[in-house]
Amino acid sequence: MKVFNPRAYMIGLLYTILAHNFVAALGLANITTELGLRLSPGARIILPNSPDFANATYRWSTFAEPRLSVVVEIATEEDAAETVKYANEQKFPFIAIGGGHGVTTSLANLHYGIEIWLHRLNWTIISEDGDTATIGGGIIAGNLIQALWQKGKYAVTGSCECTSYLGPLLGAGHAVLQGKYGYAMDQLVSLHLVTADGELLDVSASDPDPDLFWALQGAGHNFGIVTSVTTKIHDIPDQGLWAHEDYFYGRDSIENLFETWNQLLPRQPPTVAIVGFILRNASMDAVNPVVVLSLMQENVSRVDPIYTEPFRNANPISVSSGFGTYRDIPRWLRFDFNNPVYCTTRNVSALHFPVGLRRWNITTQRMVYDAFAAITAGNSSFNASEFLLEGFPVQGVKAVPEDSTAYPWRGDNLIAYPLLRYYTNMSLDHTAIEVGEGFRRKLLEGSGSEELHSYVNYALGDESPEQIYGYEEWRLDKLKELKKKYDPERRFSFYEPI
Structure with missing residues (x-):
């Protein structure tokens, strides 16, 4: 490249x-x-x-x-x-x-x-009772994690240190802690919002008209500029102890790996998170992509063998394990401030094509792996691409009623998507979109559903409103009416507009 x-x-x-x-x-x-x-x-x-x-x-x-x-x-x-x-x-x-x-x-x-x-709106103020924090709208996730950590607290945030905290939150904000607490948006107490006419509003569920609060939880990019929020925070248990076990799988282990993962889904506890990547790693396999899987568990110094043994038996190329704290998770997943893929590299185009799933289709995952191997082979312009496989715990997510927020996909257990990366070259954009949509079609066909569930924070932008904001007629109608009420001139329409 x-x-x-x-x-x-x-x-x-x-x-x-x-x-x-x-x-x-x-x-x-x-x-x-x-x-x-x-x-x-x-x-x-x-x-x-x-x-x-x-x-x-x-x-x-x-x-x-x-x-x-x-x-x-x-x-x-x-x-x-x-x-x-x-x-x-x-x-x-x-x-x-x-x-x-x-x-x-x-x-x-x-x-x-x-x-x-917004980057200078970066404050974190913890309440006297320690149950909530007021957070500036420009704070970066890694800086928020550090600020709360120093006070013995953590919040539901994304795992990537260099993304904003509030941007993902407005589209749900899934995270390793969601099994215990729900999405980042589920923690909200109130938001300070600049409306389309330039007024500052305080918005909360206790308002006489709580519908705007509802809309900001899952479709928030459409309704204003959030300059600060007050959100629930939590005491860090056991000094923030987490353990991880990491696996590299080769092309011959694809079926075993995803069958093992499927078997874990119904018994995955709220303290266990799984994140995987299909990528090129020549030190592990000079010819084919590998699947890197990170299995992480809270409050232990060693991931429980009841979870690790099945993955060890799925024929990995290598296995490594260790422990640290909650603050180490971004580094384990390569989402830390210093990572070139997710934080530091410039002049790169990166496109995602997300699909929400209930479980893995084994045949489809083989097809995805083989297609990824073909598109990234040799000196391909896409050989620095990755395919992400996200399996965060869901108990806290599903404990929240589906109609209580604008976000429509609480029933999904997994998110899968290709991250197609290439040095900026507009002549490759069309090819990248064709390739990415091909991956997405495979995943959707394998799911057995005709309904594409596209997580708004990863969405490409070519999806229909239903594919991002839900297929229930009442949900879309409500969002459209609220859009007319709070942004009739559609001033906030540059990120997945309704």
Whole structure:
């Protein structure tokens, strides 16, 4: 794979020049005085000719990026509200950005807009009783984990340290702790929200009209900019002790592996999580992909043999085990701040094609493995791709009534998806989408269902509203009515719009 892509570089350079000219042509250059006077002293307006513009607009994936002309680096929640009011007055599109990990085609529908950069809203304030925390809307998951850890607490967060905390939460927020507590969104007590007309609202389940709180739990990207939340937090048990056992499986063990995993599903306890990856690892197999499986358990220094022995008997190439704390989980899964795939590599397009499942179809998983082997073979542009297999515990998720939030897929036990990665090259985008959709068709056909369940936080953007927000007519009707009520001009429509 090439380290430098001159075509992508020239496109980026051309975009920067055009964005700068666009700013001047529309009079957005005056934003520094017009909007600047309305912002707090700590806020900053960043234009395309600033050396900070590239970092302020950086995204994990270059696929379907929004085209941004101005960044407003806010310092207070009120700054977000003032920026929305200004954008409405000037009829400029806008988007709020936390970690910059969202990947969906709808982001590319934003042309020459304003980015509201949330990263300085990064506080964590624990309540006196220690049961809740108020968290700023720009905090990164790894920083939140660290802040709570120092106080002997943890919250339901994603496992990837460099993503935002609130972005995934608004689409459910699945996590290793969901077996005990439910999704991240299920922990919410209240949200501080900037509405489409620039007003600041406090939203909670106890409101006279709780429907907005309902919608923010699973379809939240459509209804406002969440500048802070108050959420439940929990005492860390046993000094945060976790154990893990990791397996590498070769091509001859695919059927045994997934049959073993299926057998565990009905008896997987809330303290055991399983995450797998199909990927290339030449040190394990120079010719074929391998399946890497991590089996993790809380409150023990060794994963219980009742769970590990079946996987050991499924003929792995190698087995390793160890223990640590909850804070080590991102590193074990390669989701830590320093990981090149999920956090540090730039100028890479990354696309996901998620499918929610009840169990693994063994024949389908063989087909998926073989197709992945073919598409990543040799010097393929896609040879740094991976296929993710997520099996977090579900007891806490299914304890919450399905109609109590906008999120529709509580009945699923697994999420599977290819993560197609390649150095930025627009000529490969169409091929990547064809390949990814082919994987998704295989998974859906193997599930025995005609209904695609696409987790909104991973969705590509070509799905129907039903495939993201649910097939129940009442659920979609409710979301559409709430959208008309709270965002009639569809100002929040750049991430999986309803």
